[in-house]
Amino acid sequence: MIESDPASADDLLLTSRSDVSAFAAAYRLLERPVLGYFMKATGRPDLAADLMAETFARALESIESFDPGKGNAEQWIFGIARNVLGASLRDGRVQSAARSRLGLTRLVVDDHAAETIERLVDHEEQAILRLAELPADQSNAIRAHVLGEREYAEIASELGCSEAVVRKRVSRGLRTLRTRLAGEP
Secondary structure, X not given: OOOOOHXXXXXXXXXXXXXXXXXXXXXXXXXXXXXXXXXXXXXXXXHHHHHHHHHHHHHHHOHHHOOOOOOOHHHHHHHHHHHHHHHHHHHOOOOOHHHHHHOOOOOOOOHHHHHHHHHHHHHHHHHHHHHHHOOHHHHHHHHHHHHOOOOHHHHHHHHOOOHHHHHHHHHHHHHHHHHHHOOOO
C-alpha cells in the first residue's frame, strides 16, 4: 500500500530519470507492497528480499520506459516484479543480472531482518482481512482513498455524496481498523 498522494510515486519515478535520490524516495513508497508480494509468493523472507532487490535494480535500469500514461508507478513496478518472479521460477534461482550490471552486492538477510519482513507482511495481511470485515461503505471508501489514493472529491462525485460523508467513512473505518489491529474489541 502506498502511503502518499497518487501522483507522488509517478512523479518520483519520472524525476528519477535525472535524480537518483527521487528513485530512492519511490523505493521507500513501493518497497513494502513489493516485499509482501514476494513473501506471499515464496514464503521465505530471504528470497523475498532478494527478488525485491532485483526488481528495483531492473526498475532503475529501465526507468526511461516508465510511462504513467500506460499505468501508475505501482502497476509498473509490479509488472517488473512478476517478470522477475517468473524468470526466477523458470531458472530455479533468483536472477541477479540487473544488480550485477549496477554493481550492487548480494543482499544478505539475517534472522532479525527475516523476522522483521515476516512481521511487516503479517501486519499488512491482517489489515486487509480486517478491512473486509468493515461495513461496505467504510471499506469501499478506504479502498478508494487509502489504497487507491483517490481524492475525497473524486470519490464523493462518483458516489453521489458529499466529501464530508466520504471523509467520515474513511475516518470511522480507519479508527475501527486501528482498534481491531491493536487487539481491542
